[in-house]
Amino acid sequence: MQSLVASILALFFLLGALEARYNLQDDVVVSAAIIVDQNGHGNFTTVQQAIDSIPSNNSQWTRIHINHAIYIEKVVVPKDKPYILLEGDLDHYPVIEFGDGGNVVTSPTFIAHADNFIAKNIIFKCSFLSVQDTLSDARGRHYFYECTIKGAIDFIFGSGQSLYEKCQIVSVTDVIGFPGYITANGRGGPDDPAGFVFKDCHVSGTGPINLGRAYGNHSRVLFSGTYMENIITPQGWMAAWNTGNEDLISYSEANCSGPGADLSQRVTWEKKLSDEEVESLTNAAKFIDQDGWLAKQPK
Template sequence: MQSLVASILALFFMLGALEARYNPRSYNLQDEVVVSATIVVDKNGHGNFTTVQQAIDSIPSNNSQWTRIHINHAIYVEKVVVPKDKPYIILEGDLDHYPVIEFGDGGNVVTSPTFIAHADNFIAKNIIFKNTYDRIDFMADVNGRPTTWAVAAAIDGDKQSFYQCSFLSVQDTLSDARGRHYFYECTVKGAIDFIFGSGQSLYEKCQIVSVTDVIGFPGYITANGRGGPDDPAGFVFKDCHVSGTGPINLGRAYGNHSRVLFSGTYMENIITPQGWMAAWNTGNEDLISYSEANCSGPGADLSQRVTWEKKLSDEEVEGLTNAAKFIDQDGWLAKQPK
């Protein structure tokens, strides 16, 4: 009898494993253990809520257990805020058809963001965050308005991660303001300072896309504002791909101690020869840490780069590109649901 029961249990678990393997909507055992609830957002009324903000608002303040908000495919025209007192939220789109969260506000980096995440311990997967103010989809026509600040997403919580997400705008697309952040296989598109702030962030296998034909002059991928020589902040791009309409600078310094590293990244022929600008910090170039290591492609030619670009040792590069050393010293990434 015991052997029969054991055989039935073995068959049950085998069938469950097969279902988990072949059903793209199923989640592994770890997720089932650590995610306390799943809320469904469907614009057409086939879920728990019809807007993303309603779903976030339904989660209690000071939440201490991971809660998944699954967003069915649609275009959600709304501003969304994850407040500081609502940690442990997973915002997840359909794997095959990503939902779009978009809004068209501009002119102010604080008030324009389509999406804001203040909370610590936050995850987003398979979502397109978009600011439509500068009409990125209609590059030949920006409604006669000058391009201005129009943030797609602003993040300033600690221990936030983003997987297969897109951030789309023209100017100041992604406000990577502060905190430790991890981006994996994400796309960031813009023309002017389109990744900016003082975050401590690792971008791995991401697509960095220039749309400078919108503005008609060379733009800037990054505007990092690291606060001082002992500040651990900085933007690190590991095994990424830089492409687009160009031309584009890798960055300009938004602070005396600005720090950016491109490592193992393929650069198409859109990078300006000089690569970097001191911008607001001309005269303090020795304090700026802009570096490239083991990059490739026609845009990775270092022969005409600014003379003050830093040459990092292999150990320094490894210390910045290794997540465990740069952003994950306490192992927070492994503690997040996959």
């Protein structure tokens, strides 16, 4: 599974992080185009109507172009509707937003269950702030670029294999009154490629907050080149469910800066990675794009 999430400039509240499996093709052809225009100048006035119009078990790429507007709706891409390219205008991004509460299954603004799904040039927005489990990075390979993600407890969680680049990670632990956790990575074994990598990001907001706690017994998280404001707990990490097996956990920091990046009181079991190991995780081509799927998506 792979997915691309780029140029998202607002609060993320998605289940599965726009999960998709990308089947590589030498010549990618988009066979049909659908236009969504809120003012009635396209094929449909809502994003969900456009998705619903695509036949089940579709086998050809279909482009859904969304004209600029604020679309207040929950959107679901069912598992039986693959090969969808959802795109907005490059200069005037459309906004998909909704305000709701509940669990991680029922409350997301946008859910993609289908394989072979791509979204670009779209703002996904919620009208409220999540505290716990904001972003379910459940499984598959994902690339998040210039996203803003807010929360207090495990607000980036799951077993995904994901690179977060130049993202704003915003803590809101003031609303809970005790230290929270940015990540809860569920990597389950030594050969599991999963892990969360934060490259050139900015961690801000209210504290104190831990960088992560181990949801899986081989949990893996790396913060690299990231600026951390003075909100990070001195210890930085917690073994949580895997206390006693800290040697299996891979939590690391490399070349980070800011008052929150002080390593002097970090947990003794934090991993010190070599330059080569850091590069293998922060280089998209090596960590999430070994088969070149990012370059081979439909244009």
